[in-house]
Amino acid sequence: MHTLNIGILAHVDAGKTSLTERLLFDHGAIDRLGSVDTGDTRTDDGAIERQRGITIRSAVASFTAHGTRINLIDTPGHSDFIAEVERALEVLDGAVLLLSAVEGVQAQTRVLMRTLRRLRLPTLIFVNKIDRPGARDEDLLADIRRRLTPHVAPRARVTGIGSSHARVRPLDIGTAAEALAEVDPGILAALVDGPEPTPDDLREALAARTADGSFHPVYFGSALGGQGVSDLVEAVTRLIPPAPATPGGEPRGTVFAVRPGPGGERIAHLRLYGGEVTERQRLTFLRRGADGSTSRIHGRATHLSGPLTAGDIASLTFSTGLRVGDHLGEPTDRAPQFAPPTLETLVTARHPAEAARLRSALLALADQDPLIHARPAADGATSLLLYGEVQMEVLAATLVQDFGVEADFTPGRVRYLERPGGTGEACAEMPWHLGTRYWATIGLRVEPGERGSGGVFAYETELGALPRAFHQAVAESVHAGMATGLTGAAVTDYRVTLIRSGFVGPISTAADFRGLTQIVLRTALERAGTRLFEPCHAFEVEVPPAALAPVTSLLASRGAEFSGTSGGETAWVITGEIPAGRVREVELRLPALTHGEGVWWSRPGGDRELDRPSPGHR
Structure with a gap:
């Protein structure tokens, strides 16, 4: 028996968790169907997930079908948890992208499909809720081809759509021939030059092009009613190949x-x-x-x-x-890359007596999740970096329910970054220099590092010249000191090199090196100077033609830089980059400018240097 690891991805309320419940129930993994409304689902087992009716953390559940063990990874759908989705993609063999037959293609659906196509992850599309009033099939297929990918073909037709009598009927493989010809040279040649491809040829091409991520078969059904789910399961086991695995050797x-x-x-x-x-x-x-x-x-x-x-x-x-x-063991090469969070909030205990418990709880959460950055701030507060307001609300509820601590969060603000603008050196000799009284000698050079490198600490001094504890004290103090630059923003993409060191045993202590490092580092950073950068979001907005001019004007006035504009009679799509601090304002104004028809998507995607240099730059 082989194993498939399948992700279920979708926009909010498309029915991910309901589909997971249906799959587990139909294949005997659970004895009753859970419901999001009643809060008794298998994968959303956290109290907060049940209360809010959304998936927050990736969950795993398994069942067996057609001789295959299928591990289902039910991923979050809200945009604030997109990093959680992308981390789960690292371990998948394939994915099921879920759409609602009523709501259709949403902004988050397009975000997910873009990521899946970039990774060339085998993906089946499942259109859910065909038994709901307002459900669509042919119109929705046209939207999928226009807004997600043109390389799709339905594998079933729906009768009685939009009613409780909705049913699915499999389509003959021949109906997918023309669509497959667009991505498979063999099928194209057979259709043009003959002889026509046989059903076996078409099935083989469907499996191959689905496996390489260039083609996406579309299935219809209802997670609540069970229609079409068995066809989806059969397609998963037949069209998605398991990832190659090495049975021997080190794990x-x-x-x-x-x-x-x-x-x-x-x-x-x-x-x-x-x-x-x-x-x-x-x-x-x-x-x-x-x-x-x-x-x-x-x-x-x-x-x-x-x-x-x-x-x-x-x-x-x-x-x-x-x-x-x-x-x-050694890291795999499949790890997804995503920008760090850029929204900063200060967290304080509502009751001062719980300040220590709050700090401990936040550090524990940050240790579990490396994308939650926690660091001490002034007046006993803790600074957190997050992706959005919903994530902040969920974190507040988590602190209450899991740790029994009530906390107050300041309104989120965009966190700026500094980068070294040049090279600067400073040195302090013991027992005192630069106004210090530490039994240590430290010389540091600060210079720009490679983009995306974060922070690097290196040595030019002879290894072993300092005891290990002193080396560690210097390294830790350098990285801690770079958390606050010359303007108060964190410093990134730096390289700090220890160019001189000395100590007197047994007088010198690690505390001497920690204290002196902060002073020398600050002096070297001032001599190097820094440049200030504001985080930006990559954006894509779809608007009706009549709204193109006012929306473009709004974006330009808010500092957007455009990378593309395309469209026609029905809609226009604008792409580009915009300062993160302007995103919320654009989101709030878009509905009025587009009469509710605009669709906005954005995510952290780089930064931009501000015109004004920070103090110390020269």
Whole structure:
């Protein structure tokens, strides 16, 4: 029996969780259908997920069909959790992109399809809710071809659409011939020059082009009523190939989700690409730090139901703390790339006596999820970086329900970044220099690093010249000091090099090196100067023709830079980049300018240098 790891992706309220419940129920994995409305679904098992009726964390559930074990990964649909979706994509063999037959193609649907096509991940499209009033089929297919991808073909037709009598009927494979010819040279040649492709030729081409991500068969059905679901399952097992797995050798895998267990422990979801993991086996995970360093986490896997083999996914309890992104063995080359969050909020305990508990809870959440950046701020507050307001609301509810702490969040503000503008050096000799009184000698050089490198700390001094504890104190203090630059923004893409060092044993201490590093680093950074950057979002907006001019004018007045404009009689699509601080304003004004017909999509996507340099730049 082979294994498939399938992701279910969709916009909010398309029916992802309901489809998961139907698949599990139809194949005997659960004995009753859960409901999002009643809050008793299998995958949305968190109290907050049940209350809000949305998926927040990727969840895994399994069933067996047609001799294949299928692991379903039910992913979030809200745009604030797009990073959670993209992390799950790393471990998938294929995906089911879900649409509502009533709401049709939404902005988030297009975001997801764009990502799936970029990764060339085998993807089937499932049109849900065919039994709801207002459901569409032919019109929706036209929208899919126009707004998602032209390379699709329906594999079923619907009778009685939009009513409780809606049913699906499979279509003959020959109806997909012309669509397949657009992506398969063999089918094109057969249609043009003959002899015509046989049904077997067409089925083979459908499987091959689906597998390479260039073609997307479309299925219709209802997750609640069960119509069309069996056809979807058969297509998943027939058209999506399992990823190649290496059964022997050392185990290799990726942690793609971490969830709290019933007893307060952490449960890690691990996708294994090679080797085998057994109960109580000693494992070593690798973790990449922000400074490029690699740390190792050792422990033993527990609570496995059986040996975990290559290609499979398991939920395991690990005896030491794991977090998303940790790699078992050498990292794979499938890790998705996504921009860090740019919305900053300050969090304080509503009751001052709970300040310590709040800090501990936030650090625990940030340790589980590396995309939540937490750092101390003034007056006992904690600074958090998040993706959006909904994520902030969910985090506040999580603190109350999981940690018993009520917290107040300041309104989110866009977080700017600094980068070194040049090279600067500073040195302090012991026992005092530059007004200091530390038993340490430190010389540092600050210079620009490569874009996207974050922060790098290096040595020009002889290794072993300082005790290890002193080296570590300098490195940690450098990265901590760069959290606040000359304008108060965090510094990124820097390279700091230790160019001089000295100590006096047994007088010198690690505290001397921590204290002096902050002073020398600040002096070197002032001499290097910094440039200030504001984060931007890549955007795509679809508007009716009559609204093209006013929407373009609004975007231009808010600092947008355009990369493309295309369209025709029915709609125009504008793409470009806009400062992150202007996104919310554009979103709020768009409905009035487009009479409610505009569709907006944006996500963090780079930054832009401000015209004014920061203090110290020269």
